[in-house]
Amino acid sequence: MENREPASSAAVTASILVVGDEILSGRTKDKNIGYIAEFLTGAGIDVKEVRVVPDVEERIVEAVNALRSHYDYVLSTGGIGPTHDDITADSIAKAFGVSIDVSPQAVEIMTRHYGGAEHLTPARLRMARIPDGAELVLNPVSAAPGFMIGNVIVMAGVPNIMQRMLDNAIKKMRVGAVTLSDSVSPGPGIGEGIIAAPLAAIAEAHPEVSIGSYPSFGPAGFQTQLVIRGKDAAKVAAAKAEVEAMVAGIKR
Amino acid sequence: MENREPASSAAVTASILVVGDEILSGRTKDKNIGYIAEFLTGAGIDVKEVRVVPDVEERIVEAVNALRSHYDYVLSTGGIGPTHDDITADSIAKAFGVSIDVSPQAVEIMTRHYGGAEHLTPARLRMARIPDGAELVLNPVSAAPGFMIGNVIVMAGVPNIMQRMLDNAIKKMRVGAVTLSDSVSPGPGIGEGIIAAPLAAIAEAHPEVSIGSYPSFGPAGFQTQLVIRGKDAAKVAAAKAEVEAMVAGIKR
Missing domain, CATH: 3.40.980.10 (MoaB/Mog-like domain)
Structure with missing residues (x-):
């Protein structure tokens, strides 16, 4: 290119x-x-x-x-x-x-x-x-x-x-800064209904990244993947760390 | 339903x-x-x-x-x-x-x-x-x-x-008359560049059906599929017969 x-x-x-x-x-x-x-x-x-x-x-x-x-x-x-x-x-x-x-x-x-x-x-x-x-x-x-x-x-x-x-x-084409993306997969035990409230709080505290929750339905039932996207690597990493800590803190 | x-x-x-x-x-x-x-x-x-x-x-x-x-x-x-x-x-x-x-x-x-x-x-x-x-x-x-x-x-x-x-x-929902669809596959020998002109003539002669050509590229090279769509079965069949005759008439 x-x-x-x-x-x-x-x-x-x-x-x-x-x-x-x-x-x-x-x-x-x-x-x-x-x-x-x-x-x-x-x-x-x-x-x-x-x-x-x-x-x-x-x-x-x-x-x-x-x-x-x-x-x-x-x-x-x-x-x-x-x-x-x-x-x-x-x-x-x-x-x-x-x-x-x-x-x-x-x-x-x-x-x-x-x-x-x-x-x-x-x-x-x-x-x-x-x-x-x-x-x-x-x-x-x-x-x-x-x-x-x-x-x-x-x-x-x-x-x-x-x-x-x-x-x-x-x-x-003119290109911009690449949007970085990282994700956290809570696994089959943890549905969106459980993580939605703490996830929203993290999203609100990190306005420069976008945090999405993407559910899918497979043989193990519902799972969701939490995706953190942003242009600044440090900000994506900081938000990801909070998402990981939140998921780890949920009782299975 | x-x-x-x-x-x-x-x-x-x-x-x-x-x-x-x-x-x-x-x-x-x-x-x-x-x-x-x-x-x-x-x-x-x-x-x-x-x-x-x-x-x-x-x-x-x-x-x-x-x-x-x-x-x-x-x-x-x-x-x-x-x-x-x-x-x-x-x-x-x-x-x-x-x-x-x-x-x-x-x-x-x-x-x-x-x-x-x-x-x-x-x-x-x-x-x-x-x-x-x-x-x-x-x-x-x-x-x-x-x-x-x-x-x-x-x-x-x-x-x-x-x-x-x-x-x-x-x-x-309210539903309408189903659009019928039929197709003719000329096979790998006949590309869009060859059939385009006679196909356009057939399309023009049959304004109540829509005729599309959908090329794809596979192991045998380019092929196209000719699709005839319309609400009236007799009109779709008539147009399809002309498309088939046109394809059969092309020298391979």
Whole structure:
């Protein structure tokens, strides 16, 4: 990530926009939200909102305009393939009020990938259409590029392509201080109903960290994991020590 | 689902609101969106939008008010446990401008579950707080109920609890005609770049069905699945027959 801009001390925020009827129908189970969220968190960018919208221009335009005005970055997935239902690139151009046309740079990359201009069918050329003013986000898997325009990064929906585009996109993004995360697992004997009051007191005493309780239900019954997150390692460690002491003090 | 209202001929729409910092940080990978989407689609309710927001009152209020005014239903998951970071019920009350207090009915259910009122710690009682005017959505797994207020259904975030709440919630919902779905898999030899143009022509000739192309990348390289969706079985079948004929006509 040698081209990445230096980490800033201010928080950097992002949102994720997933485009696709197949996610909303439940036919395809999204795998990109969790991946992008974890990736950006690890890079010091805080994801603050996610939206999933259908393959409908008006809805994509509305969502991208709402998100790009609220957060430092918007990362979208889906809808940049060659078929008639792939309308993300056109919708993004409309959201920015710019024209969209075949990009000579994208054509060159795709011509090389497909082994000659004669293999660039009209459908494949459709994937070379890039909004005016955008820069390409390269796709080492299948050539057809994503792009970045303003603070919006547009990527493919197929997970392994999206992941390689994200590796390239992060180089173009400003990153912040990484949010550190540590956790305490009280074990199956101690439910949320027991630790909630002392945990709330610790959370109130440590306003610069966020403390969450995440229950799950497994073969051993309910368990919860207590997660302490913050930008300052010493503050996270101090809060964690209090959580550990609180858990140790509870009679089993 | 014997209590369910009869299917209406008009489309019924829904949105999903996921509340939780742990989803936005990528620490927890959401499993509820895909489940709810598939469940509602199967029941004849079309999911039109999903949002994920943090455990921040203002953001929950804003999202639930936007979604409930646009869609027939909002289904939320997460943030109704006993810990300090569980603020969904209070935020929903605020969104509706109603008060929130301990529900005698919820207390009765939880007292029975925990084996006596003496086990209802203040933290557990917190889970019995229900906005004024809401009706309970029962939780056969761990007793603490969800609720429905207006067109908003509020459920737990733990997947197996959410799923049982959803079984109960659907009985309170109006359902529409089920969207039928059928698909054609051209196989590894035929990519989107080849079928895009004839597929678009078929899509245009069949405006009452929606035709999507969903590529994936596996050991055999790229493949795509062509999905035909619609409310009318004869129209879906007619479009599917044309898609099959188109695929069969492509030289491999």
